[in-house]
Amino acid sequence: PELQNQIAAGEVVERPSSVLKELVENSLDAGATRIRIQIRDGGQSSIKVSDNGFGIPEEQLELAVTRHATSKLENLQDLQDIKSFGFRGEALPSIASVSRFRIASARQDGDGGVLEVLHGRIVRQDKTAMPQGTEIEVSDLFSNVPARLKFLKKPGTETRKCAELVARIALANPHVDFEFLNAERSVHRFLAGQEVAQRLAAIWPREVVESMHAVSHEDEPLSIHGLVGDPAMAQARPDRILIYVNGRPVQDKTILSAIREAYRGRILGKEYPQAVIFLCIPPEEVDVNVHPAKTEVRFQDDGSIFRIVRRAVLLTLERNSH
Ligand code: ADP
Numbered sequence: 667p668e669l670q671n672q673i674a675a676g677e678v679v680e681r682p683s684s685v686l687k688e689l690v691e692n693s694l695d696a697g698a699t700r701i702r703i704q705i706r707d708g709g710q711s712s713i714k715v716s717d718n719g720f721g722i723p724e725e726q727l728e729l730a731v732t733r734h735a736t737s738k739l740e741n742l743q744d745l746q747d748i749k750s751f752g753f754r755g756e757a758l759p760s761i762a763s764v765s766r767f768r769i770a771s772a773r774q775d776g777d778g779g780v781l782e783v784l785h786g787r788i789v790r791q792d793k794t795a796m797p798q799g800t801e802i803e804v805s806d807l808f809s810n811v812p813a814r815l816k817f818l819k820k821p822g823t824e825t826r827k828c829a830e831l832v833a834r835i836a837l838a839n840p841h842v843d844f845e846f847l848n849a850e851r852s853v854h855r856f857l858a859g860q861e862v863a864q865r866l867a868a869i870w871p872r873e874v875v876e877s878m879h880a881v882s883h884e885d886e887p888l889s890i891h892g893l894v895g896d897p898a899m900a901q902a903r904p905d906r907i908l909i910y911v912n913g914r915p916v917q918d919k920t921i922l923s924a925i926r927e928a929y930r931g932r933i934l935g936k937e938y939p940q941a942v943i944f945l946c947i948p949p950e951e952v953d954v955n956v957h958p959a960k961t962e963v964r965f966q967d968d969g970s971i972f973r974i975v976r977r978a979v980l981l982t983l984e985r986n987s988h
């Protein structure tokens with residue numbers, strides 16, 4: 667099972683920000699309203715995420731960090747099968763197999779358990795007194811996989827990727843308080859109850875955010891909302907288009923090209939608009955398991971998604987054109 671975990675880790679855990687993504691999504695899944703994130707050395711030395719979610723019962727801690735499947739990996743065909751299975755329930759075991767891993771959790775105040783794992787082997791299990799919630803620390807990421815260590819960028823670059831990820835997730839969860847610290851210094855603080863535009867102002871220039879127009883469009887059973895940049899603010903940088911499907915940040919070519927198509931004729935060919943688009947779609951019409959780390963989705967009906975998104979953005983631009 668160790669080999670299995672490390673192989674899965676290669677798929678789901680590419681770099682510190684991918685670890686962070688899994689941990690923060692787990693905190694959100696646990697209903698947390700406050701999530702505190704602290705990294706060191708771009709996340710390679712340490713990534714710590716603590717939340718006030720519903721916690722894990724002490725007797726289930728071990729289950730959370732061990733692979734549920736009983737079947738052993740025997741040959742390459744099995745490996746293929748695992749890949750096609752997606753990575754549900756595999757994030758923590760994968761991360762714990764390539765790091766020094768500590769999880770502490772309490773279902774209720776004062777009454778928790780703690781588990782420490784070194785490169786996939788449990789080295790300590792104990793009781794601990796802590797407030798309700800979960801705290802996970804991932805230290806010395808990839809210390810047993812030197813080949814992966816080599817692929818990490820400079821700490822500053824990895825830190826930036828982590829900061830961007832936190833901001834992206836924070837935009838989609840305005841009711842949650844997020845704090846992101848790099849070596850004790852606060853990088854982002856998103857207070858609960860802030861509007862999307864307020865959170866956006868933490869990462870984009872104020873004049874860009876202030877020029878944006880609200881998108882709000884229903885086309886049963888789909889709904890689209892968000893903010894799109896004024897054509898006059900278009901820029902040469904392509905990285906200010908953020909797309910969410912059912913509250914999760916994704917990379918999606920269909921939605922991306924629909925947005926760009928809506929701006930056609932309003933901005934120059936080499937320019938890009940800014941956009942934050944939240945698409946809500948019935949779960950049965952979208953497959954979120956295309957990519958192990960779940961950043962890509964596949965729509966049942968690509969064509970209609972394209973048309974509806976383009977229309978939603980177009981209507982907003984027309985309404986606001988002067
Ligand atoms: P998945 O999220 O796909 O179920 P993970 O490996 O990410 O798999 O997590 C394993 C399990 O550990 C989760 O199903 C959940 O029960 C528990 N868990 C992980 N993180 C948290 C957390 N922050 N709060 C509560 N439970 C958690």
Ligand code: MG
Binds near residue numbers: 755757
């Ligand atoms: Mg998870």
